[in-house]
Amino acid sequence: MPTAAQIDAIKRTVPVLQQHGEALTRHFYARMFEHNPEVRRYFNPAHQRSGGQQRALAGAILAYARHIEDPSALAGAIEVIAQKHASLTIQPEHYPIVGENLLASIQEVLGDAATDDILDAWAAAYGELAQVFIDREQAIYAGQRERQGWAGFKSFTVERRQVESDNIVSLTLVPTDGSTPPAHLPGQYVSVRLQDADGNTAMRNYSLSNAPGAAAYRISVKREVGNRDVPGGDVSNRIHxxxxQGDRIELSPPCGAFTLDLSASADKKLVFIAGGVGITPLISMAHAALKASASRQVIFIQAARHGGVRAFTSELETLAQDHPNFALYTCFSEPRQTDRNGDHQVKDGELEANDLERWVGGWDATYYFCGPLPMMQRIDKMLDTNGVAADDRRYECFGPLQPLAA
Incomplete structure (x- = not known):
């Protein structure tokens, strides 16, 4: 634990971090990739180019400084990050690399403001936080070896390709050694390791979209075409x-903190709200919820631009036909003429509060949602405004962790 004087020094840096946090993290990543290029493969270059990774790290550093006297307040965020690190097989030897470059960036960006006492305080704080992550990640690896039979990366074979929409393809994956993969928790993801278009090793996280306990894993990958501001995805385009079929890729064991909890309030409605490819963890959750109970009401709301990019259409409709307790609704923000069929369960436009209240039958439910960040921010605010407790608002960000509230 940092000393009282070190805690005071860190707290004095909060205003500076508020003003210069992103400049600091941009400098940090550039410096680290220059001095330690061996760690570059652990980071998604699209998140670097978009600035999302830098913003997320700046927010995390600021939050840690604000809660330096009570780091337990950050337990949820720490678990999300530790799970992501474990999926990428981060090891203890990586932490000194990060620490050295972070402290150097603090000194180089803040200049004279980075006094010796501030640098010493941040060195102590980083050492403590790094040990928290190391301990948690080692526990995750031990659990993977015990429960799932492997840690690190393992060879899988593409058993099947399935086109789910104009921009999403599913891969059914089986262990190359002929074993049966252990059941994942609904909502978890795996890390895929393969070579990118330049022949470099790349790792990306993809949610498992199949029902838990199946004889294979299924990932469903959106083609990231990019635009003027954000380049396309090297790995997603390579997968597409x-x-x-028959090709091999490597997977790490399932990880993730965004998982379906069926242990409490068994009579409370479950509501899943999916935007675009954010459907992937939620459809796995829906399968699990329906298997667990034939009476608990499950409401699934899917948002897409139009029917051409609506994924898992037949699978969801089959669930609705087979389970009387499952209700399916769809919102098209840019509907085509063929999408307008007059069905009261299909809406033109974004999901609004009155739609949600009508389809759910009030607000008393547990909500799981995943999709583009602006959509999730809007949904979270909508739920909060209508009295849904934070414990009943559960979400996952694809990519760097971002707060939903401003």
């Missing part, structure tokens, strides 16, 4: 264009 190059990966075929």
């Amino acid at each position: 264009d190059r990966l075929a």
Whole structure:
């Protein structure tokens, strides 16, 4: 634990971090990739180019400084990050690399404001936080070896390709050694390791979209075409264009803190709100919820631009036909003429509060939602405004962890 004087020094840096946090983290990543290029493969370059990774780290450093006297307030965020690190097989030897470059960036960006007492305080604080992550990640690896039979990366074979929409393809994956993969928790993801278009090793996280306990894993990958501001995804495009039935890729064991909890309030409604490819963890959750109970009401709301990019259409409709306690609704923000069929369960436009209240039958429910960050921010605010407790608002960000509230 940092000393009282070190805690005071860190707290004095809060205003500076508020003003210069992103400049600091931009400098940090550039410095680390220059001095330690071996760690670059652990980071998604699209998140670097978009600035999302830098903003997320700046927010995390600021939050840690604000809660330096009570780091337990950050337990939820720490668990999310530790799970992500474990999926990428981060090891204890990586932490000194990060620490050295972070402290150097603090000194180089803040200049004279980075006094010796501030640098010493941040060195002590980083050492403590690093040990928290190391201990948790080692526990995750031990649990994977015990429960799932492997840690690190393992070879899987593409058993099947399935086109789910104009921009999403599913891969059914089986262990190359002929074993049966352990059941994942609904909502978890795996890390895929393969070579990118330049021949470099790349790792990306993809949610498991199949029902838990199946004889194979299924990931469903959106083609990230990019635009003027954000480049396309090297790995997602390679999966769409190059990966075929019979090819091999490597997977790490399932990880993730965004999982379905069926242990409490068994009579409370479950509401899943999916935006775009954010459907992938939620459809796995829906399968699990329906298997667990034939009476608990499950409401599934899917948002897409139009029917061409609506994924898992037939699978969801089959669930609705087979389970009387499952209700399916769809919102199209840019509907095509063929999407307008007059069905009261299909809406033109974004999901609004009156739609949600009508379809759910009030607000008393547990909500799981995943999709583009602006959509999740809007949903979270909507739920909060209508009295839904924070414990009943559960979400996952694809990519760097971002707060939903401003």
